[in-house]
Structure formats: C-alpha cells, structure tokens
Amino acid sequence: MITSTLFRAVRTGLSSLMLHKLRSFLTTLGVLFGTSSVIAMLAIGEGASYEAQEQIKLLGSQNVILRSIKPPEDPNQSGTQTSRVVSYGLLDADLARIETTFPGVTGVVPIREIAKEVRHNDRVMNPRVMATRPTYQAVTGRLLWEGRFISAEDDRTLQNVCVLGTEVARYLFPFESAVGKRVKVGGDYFTVVGTLAPRMRLSDDRAQAGSEVTGEVFIPYETARKWYGRLQVKQRAGSREMEEVDLHEIVIAVDRPDDVPVLASAAREMLSRFHGKKRDYEVVVPLELLARAQETKRIFNIVLGSIAGISLLVGGIGIMNVMLATVTERTREIGIRRALGAKRRHIVTQFLVETICLSVGGGLLGVLVGVSIPLIVERFADMVTIVTPSAPILAFGISAGVGVVFGVYPALRAADMDPVEALRHE
Amino acid sequence: MVAEMIAVERVYRMGSEEVRALDGLSFRVERGQYWSVMGASGSGKSTLLNVMGCLDRPTSGVYRLSGRDVNDLDDDELSELRSQRLGFIFQSYNLIPQLNVLENIMVPLFYQDDPPADGEERARSLARRLGLGDRLGHRPLELSGGQQQRVAIARALVNDPDLILADEATGNLDSNTANEILGLFDELWREGKTLVFVTHEAHVAERASHVLRMIDGNVEEMFETERAKELPR
Numbered sequence: 001m002i003t004s005t006l007f008r009a010v011r012t013g014l015s016s017l018m019l020h021k022l023r024s025f026l027t028t029l030g031v032l033f034g035t036s037s038v039i040a041m042l043a044i045g046e047g048a049s050y051e052a053q054e055q056i057k058l059l060g061s062q063n064v065i066l067r068s069i070k071p072p073e074d075p076n077q078s079g080t081q082t083s084r085v086v087s088y089g090l091l092d093a094d095l096a097r098i099e100t101t102f103p104g105v106t107g108v109v110p111i112r113e114i115a116k117e118v119r120h121n122d123r124v125m126n127p128r129v130m131a132t133r134p135t136y137q138a139v140t141g142r143l144l145w146e147g148r149f150i151s152a153e154d155d156r157t158l159q160n161v162c163v164l165g166t167e168v169a170r171y172l173f174p175f176e177s178a179v180g181k182r183v184k185v186g187g188d189y190f191t192v193v194g195t196l197a198p199r200m201r202l203s204d205d206r207a208q209a210g211s212e213v214t215g216e217v218f219i220p221y222e223t224a225r226k227w228y229g230r231l232q233v234k235q236r237a238g239s240r241e242m243e244e245v246d247l248h249e250i251v252i253a254v255d256r257p258d259d260v261p262v263l264a265s266a267a268r269e270m271l272s273r274f275h276g277k278k279r280d281y282e283v284v285v286p287l288e289l290l291a292r293a294q295e296t297k298r299i300f301n302i303v304l305g306s307i308a309g310i311s312l313l314v315g316g317i318g319i320m321n322v323m324l325a326t327v328t329e330r331t332r333e334i335g336i337r338r339a340l341g342a343k344r345r346h347i348v349t350q351f352l353v354e355t356i357c358l359s360v361g362g363g364l365l366g367v368l369v370g371v372s373i374p375l376i377v378e379r380f381a382d383m384v385t386i387v388t389p390s391a392p393i394l395a396f397g398i399s400a401g402v403g404v405v406f407g408v409y410p411a412l413r414a415a416d417m418d419p420v421e422a423l424r425h426e
Numbered sequence: 427m428v429a430e431m432i433a434v435e436r437v438y439r440m441g442s443e444e445v446r447a448l449d450g451l452s453f454r455v456e457r458g459q460y461w462s463v464m465g466a467s468g469s470g471k472s473t474l475l476n477v478m479g480c481l482d483r484p485t486s487g488v489y490r491l492s493g494r495d496v497n498d499l500d501d502d503e504l505s506e507l508r509s510q511r512l513g514f515i516f517q518s519y520n521l522i523p524q525l526n527v528l529e530n531i532m533v534p535l536f537y538q539d540d541p542p543a544d545g546e547e548r549a550r551s552l553a554r555r556l557g558l559g560d561r562l563g564h565r566p567l568e569l570s571g572g573q574q575q576r577v578a579i580a581r582a583l584v585n586d587p588d589l590i591l592a593d594e595a596t597g598n599l600d601s602n603t604a605n606e607i608l609g610l611f612d613e614l615w616r617e618g619k620t621l622v623f624v625t626h627e628a629h630v631a632e633r634a635s636h637v638l639r640m641i642d643g644n645v646e647e648m649f650e651t652e653r654a655k656e657l658p659r
Binding site for chain 1: 476479481482501502505506507508509510512514516520521522523524525529533534536537538581585
C-alpha cells in the first residue's frame with residue numbers, strides 16, 4: 001500500500017515535471033554539475049595521490065633512506081676556478097657507525113653511484129650505475145626477471161659482474177637475453193648475471209630530480225671500490241668538476257614500520273652530530289612521506305568537498321527557487337486537491353517528491369557524467385584516475401539530501417495555503 | 427439529515443471593515459433533496475458553499491455534516507471528511523491538467539485514509555456511464571468543456587458522497603451541453619443523491635426540488651418547487 005502510494009507520488013511528480021521539460025532540465029543542471037564535478041575531481045585526485053603513494057611505497061615503507069646532497073656552493077669560493085674538488089656526502093664512517101651501533105636493523109645497504117657510461121657493441125647508455133651489496137634486492141623489494149642478483153661471493157671476491165635494470169637490458173640487448181653477455185662499464189668489462197623486473201609504470205625518481213640518467217645497472221660494492229676510486233670527474237659544459245663522495249645513498253631497513261620513526265630520529269641525530277652544520281645529506285623516510293602525502297590528500301579532499309558543497313548548495317537554491325515559483329503557479333491545483341480531500345501532508349509529500357525527483361535526476365545524470373569524465377581524462381591526458389565506488393554513492397546521496405533540504409520549505413508553503421483562497425486563484 | 431446549519435455566521439475582516447458573508451443563517455438539507463441556491467453576487471452563496479464543503483469554518487454557529495460538528499474537527503479530519511462524504515463540481519471544471527481522465531476521477535480516493543479496493547473499477551464504470559469510456563487516457567485539455575465537466579461529475583461521484591456541491595456547474599457551457607449536464611443532475615437526484623447547486627439562472631433553479639434564495643448572508647426565502655412532488659421522500 002505504502003509502496004504503491006509512493007510509486008504514484010513519484011509518477012505524478014514526474015508527469016508534473018514533464019509539463020515543463022526545459023525548465024525541469026535546467027533546474028537539474030546545478031545538481032548535475034555539482035555531483036559530476038565531485039566525482040570527477042575525486043577520481044582525478046585519488047589517481048594522482050595513488051601514483052604518488054605508490055612511488056613512495058616503492059622506496060619501502062620499512063626503510064629509511066639517507067642520501068648525499070651536494071651542499072650549496074660557497075659564494076666566497078666560487079669564481080673563475082674551472083677545476084676543483086668538491087667533497088661532501090655520506091661517509092664510509094657513517095656506514096660503519098650505522099652498522100655497528102643501530103640495534104634492530106635488518107639491513108643496511110650502501111649505494112655508491114659511478115658516473116660511467118655503459119656500452120654493448122655500438123649501443124651506449126648513461127644509466128645510474130650503482131655499486132651496492134647483495135642485500136639491496138631484499139631491502140628494496142625489487143624482483144628479478146632473469147638470472148640472479150649480485151651475490152655475497154661476487155662482492156667478497158671482487159667479481160666483475162653486473163645486474164641490469166629493465167630499461168638498460170632492453171636497450172642494450174633488444175633481441176636477446178642479456179644474461180651471460182658482457183657489457184662495458186666505463187673502461188671495464190662486466191658479465192651480466194641477471195636482469196630486474198620492470199618497476200610499475202612509474203618514472204624513475206632520479207629522472208624527476210632533473211638528471212638525465214635513466215635505467216639502472218648494479219655492480220658489487222667492493223668491486224667498484226677496487227676499480228673506481230673515491231674521486232669522480234663530472235664534465236659539464238665548460239667546466240670540469242671533481243667530486244669526492246663516499247656513498248650516495250644508504251638504505252636502512254627495519255622489521256616493522258612501527259620502528260621506522262625511532263630509526264629515522266636516530267639516523268638524523270647521528271648524522272647531525274658527525275656532519276655538524278654541513279647539510280650535505282638528507283634523510284628520506286618513505287613512511288613520513290606517505291603520511292605527508294596522505295595529509296595532503298586529506299586537505300585536498302576537504303577543499304574538494306567544500307567546492308562540491310558550495311556547488312550543490314547553489315544547485316539546491318536553484319531548485320528551491322524554481323519550486324517556489326511552481327508552487328505559486330500551481331496554487332489552483334493545490335486548492336483543487338485540498339477541496340477533494342488532500343491533507344496537508346499529501347501536499348507536502350507531492351511537492352517534496354517533485355523536488356527530490358529533480359535533485360535525484362540531476363544526481364543520476366551527474367553520476368553518469370562524473371564517471372565518464374575520468375575515463376576521458378585518462379584517455380586523453382594520460383593520467384591515472386580512480387573512481388572509488390563510494391564517490392558516486394556519496395554524490396548521489398548528497399544530491400537526494402539537497403532535494404529534501406531545499407524542498408521542505410516550498411512544500412510547506414504549498415501545504416499552508418488556505419484552500420478557499422487557493423481555489424479562487426487564477 | 428445530511429447537512430444542517432444553525433445560526434451560522436462567517437465574518438471576514440477586510441482591513442478595518444467587517445464583512446458578514448453569512449449572517450446567522452440556518453438551513454437544513456435532508457437526504458435526497460436537490461437544492462438550488464440563488465442570490466445576487468455578494469449575497470453569500472459562495473461562502474455558504476465553502477462552509478458546506480468544509481473548506482471554511484463558521485465564525486460562530488453550528489454546522490453539522492453527516493452527523494459531525496465541523497467545529498470539533500481539525501484540518502486533517504476535515505480533509506478526510508471532504509474526501510469521503512463530499513463531491514465538488516466547479517464552474518471551471520478544475521481538473522488537474524497533468525493527470526489523465528481516469529486519474530482525475532480517482533483523485534478523491536487517493537486522499538482517503540483507507541481507499542476502497544475497487545476504486546479504479548468504480549471510476550471506470552462511472553466514466554463509461556458518463557460517456558467517457560474511450561477517453562480514460564486523455565488529458566483534460568484534450569477534451570471539450572462538456573466532457574471535462576463530465577469528468578468532474580464522475581470525480582464528484584467516485585467516493586459515493588453524502589452531499590454533492592455544485593458551483594455554477596453549467597456556467598461555462600453552451601445551452602445544449604448545459605442541458606445535458608442538468609439532465610445528469612436530474613438523473614442523480616432520481617437515484618437518491620443529495621445535491622446543492624449554486625446558480626443565478628432561474629431556469630436552472632427551477633429544476634431543483636428546493637430553492638434557497640439568499641440576501642445579505644441570510645435567507646430571503648426558502649421553498650419547495652413543483653418537482654418535489656415528483657419524488658416525494
């Protein structure tokens with residue numbers, strides 16, 4: 001009985017709205033744009049933060065990464081010199097201190113970058129050549145594609161072996177497996193013992209930092225110490241620069257993410273004690289970055305929510321405006337219905353249902369539009385977008401709520417009319 | 427007895443002036459009577475009809491409809507009374523434009539607290555009887571004036587009311603159509619329905635069994651016509 005009454009109310013409401021198709025459609029536009037923009041913006045934001053978070057997760061949520069950074073040039077010293085030695089960064093001593101004094105650490109991986117080109121026959125690349133320990137693979141969670149990673153034996157016996165990242169392997173060996181082949185790193189030959197599986201569809205974080213290195217090549221740490229000294233020569237347009245860096249990166253891993261903050265603060269304290277005011281390092285804590293990314297996302301969502309709220313408010317006011325006009329226009333109909341026995345609540349229901357039909361109609365169309373915008377963006381702007389199921393549901397629920405909130409007043413106005421007056425209305 | 431008014435007053439306030447639309451009117455409608463209410467404009471006919479139709483309440487005095495004192499009823503109860511006990515027929519038909527003929531006929535039933543299960547059937551058979559059987563799906567604006575008024579009559583009958591109130595029901599129709607409609611009223615009366623018909627046309631008033639002539643919100647004269655003898659009750 002109640003469902004049939006409701007069904008009839010909705011049908012009557014729709015047929016009343018259909019009397020003024022254009023007006024009804026225009027009225028729904030406000031809610032339509034409100035809901036669709038919420039969904040689309042949430043999807044794009046969700047996609048962007050997903051990408052950022054994945055990138056951070058790649059660094060390892062249980063890791064703390066120490067990086068050498070080149071301190072800003074001393075203005076007194078810079079001048080006409082074209083060749084000089086810059087010494088900065090993490091030291092072997094830092095590594096030793098970490099290895100000996102940090103409790104509960106499951107892995108400490110030093111990384112030293114060697115600025116050498118990598119070559120196979122006539123194919124040349126400038127990848128990131130990293131001298132590291134066998135534990136690198138476990139700590140960073142990288143997966144093997146073929147062969148094996150550097151072994152402890154390689155490291156101890158100073159073997160000339162290397163592991164290639166996907167890009168390097170693909171470029172140097174486009175038609176064959178790289179494993180077992182030899183590549184030339186700088187002036188020395190290295191035998192490829194394995195290749196890594198591709199990372200997810202993400203740009204290398206080094207490439208983002210502005211340098212042009214892409215791809216990775218891993219060689220044993222001790223081997224690198226033997227062949228390439230501490231001093232590295234970087235040639236730039238017009239100037240030759242010598243850099244003296246022990247370690248470019250140290251990755252420290254703990255068992256549980258809960259231990260990361262302690263580890264991070266210990267690392268910061270230790271480094272600041274031994275490096276003093278020389279800010280030639282940074283401590284990257286993926287977990288902190290993640291937290292920051294999530295905080296950013298939260299703020300982003302609040303901003304989005306406010307924009308959405310405002311647009312829905314505007315849409316709601318538009319609906320209310322039209323409904324007030326409709327009520328005045330249909331005064332006589334209200335009088336007729338009252339004369340034929342309609343109670344106040346019948347009139348309230350009738351107009352409320354009409355308002356809700358408008359806002360829900362706008363909400364439904366808005367969901368359709370809002371879900372298709374991310375698809376278009378993804379196709380043409382090459383961005384990841386994620387439509388979470390909750391977004392359309394939320395948007396739809398809110399638009400229905402808008403109908404109720406902004407429909408109540410016009411409906412009450414309609415119901416409070418004096419039947420006699422209403423019947424007399426022309 | 428269907429309706430009874432005892433010393434009913436209805437006073438409006440227009441600015442500082444008091445308008446006594448009904449001024450101590452007493453009047454009684456028995457079952458099966460067909461009343462014509464006549465009078466100059468401003469004599470209180472419409473107010474009388476509004477009070478009888480429970481759309482308006484007396485300022486003082488008693489109005490009883492189907493044995494219930496209107497003054498004791500709240501807005502919802504008055505509405506329920508209208509949907510169950512009363513049938514309205516207006517000069518300008520007052521159909522609801524977005525509803526089709528069948529739906530228009532059924533409107534009073536929609537608003538009943540406990541609508542009859544056979545409502546739609548009743549509406550259909552009324553429509554057939556009034557020659558609207560093939561027009562059920564049409565909208566009011568697709569019908570002629572006479573047809574619209576027939577829809578309104580069917581609507582006034584669908585709840586099997588105790589009292590049918592008509593306000594200049596033939597005022598907008600040409601004389602042929604008006605006669606048809608009046609013939610319908612005759613028929614209803616013969617079937618035993620109780621009608622109150624407001625009109626200012628004498629030849630229309632003559633068709634009723636009783637005439638109430640009003641002046642200044644009160645009774646000028648009240649009498650039985652020749653036709654009352656046709657159907658003594």
